[in-house]
Each structure stands twice: as C-alpha cells, then as structure tokens.
Amino acid sequence: MNKKIGVLAIQGAFQEHKDILRELNVDCFEIRQKSDLTNKVLDGIILPGGESTVIGKLLNELDMRTQLQQMIIDGLPVFGTCAGLILLAKGIVNDDNVYLSTMDIKARRNAYGRQLGSFSTLGDFNGIGLIPMTFIRAPYIESTSSSVEILATLSDHIVAARQKNMLVTSFHPELTSNLSVHSFFVNQLCI
Numbered sequence: 001m002n003k004k005i006g007v008l009a010i011q012g013a014f015q016e017h018k019d020i021l022r023e024l025n026v027d028c029f030e031i032r033q034k035s036d037l038t039n040k041v042l043d044g045i046i047l048p049g050g051e052s053t054v055i056g057k058l059l060n061e062l063d064m065r066t067q068l069q070q071m072i073i074d075g076l077p078v079f080g081t082c083a084g085l086i087l088l089a090k091g092i093v094n095d096d097n098v099y100l101s102t103m104d105i106k107a108r109r110n111a112y113g114r115q116l117g118s119f120s121t122l123g124d125f126n127g128i129g130l131i132p133m134t135f136i137r138a139p140y141i142e143s144t145s146s147s148v149e150i151l152a153t154l155s156d157h158i159v160a161a162r163q164k165n166m167l168v169t170s171f172h173p174e175l176t177s178n179l180s181v182h183s184f185f186v187n188q189l190c191i
C-alpha cells in the first residue's frame, strides 16, 4: 500500500517537501491542526525548515505539541530539516527553549553566523554518497548521545543524524533536485 506522509504546514518551507514526495510518488498531505494528526493514518511526518521559535509557538497555540511529541515517542517516523531539527532536539546550546524534545542531540541555532548565513556545498551522506547540501541560517548538531547515528558531517560539525524513528538534517534536501534523503526517510524509516 502507498505510504502516507504528513508535512507540518503551519509555517516555513513545507511546499517544497510536498513537491519532492510527489516526485517520489508518495501520498502526502498537510498537517495544519491537531485533528490532522489524530484523524488520519500517518506513516511518517516531515517537520520543515522555517523559524523554529515561530513553529514552536504555533504548535503550542494550536494545541498540537504534546500530541505530536507523544506520537514521535510512540515511534512515528519523523524527518526534521533545519528548524525541524531544532524542534526535535533535547537541547539548544544557544537558546533556553526546547520544543518537542525527543531526540538526544544538542543543536546550535544559526550556527554558521551572519556571514555564512546561506551556502550550498556537496557533502557525503552515509549510505547515500555525495549530495548537494543547501544551508540557510542553519543549525548544526554540537553533541549527541551514543545512541544517535551520525550520517553526515561538514568541517567537523554534525549536519545529519538518525536516532531510531527520527532523522534530521541541518540542510534542506527539499531545495535541491536530489531525492535521495527523502527516499531514505520513506524507505528506511517509514516502514
């Protein structure tokens, strides 16, 4: 049966994720309110890039945060890009807030500073190979617990990682034409 992936669509770059999923022939729909989480059968969910403070605030205002957090703890496959990574982190080294707080990573927000706010490069992703990586005011992962698998590093900083049902990237694979990270999520995590 076709997998059904939700894309959190309350702020940020969610349309690009939908476009990639469509290219992969995966059914996807927008998650805009709590009932979208509870009323539909979900094989996985994507948390897009955007502004983590805004998405985090909206998750609370829409009464979605605790529900989503519990679903992830219960094993719902989740892929967080950029702000999505920050939402999943159990710690943010340069911010007092935490949001869903399900993944054993410590993130640094806006880690590349103003000068290098946005850039693209090629990087090696474990098991996939060289892929284009586009960073926009990106975080990186400063530390992880030993149960987190590191999938990509750039200049000694962790930019992709997995822990059980959770996959995160600092970069935006949805802003490139490379489908491989989404394909990895759908085929390796959403099973």
Ligand SMILES: NC(=O)CC[C@H](N)C(=O)O
Pocket (backbone or CB within 6 Å): 048, 049, 050, 051, 052, 053, 081, 082, 083, 084, 086, 109, 110, 136, 137, 138, 139
């Ligand atoms: N492109 C992005 O998602 C940027 C993330 C943003 N800097 C934040 O802290 O939320």
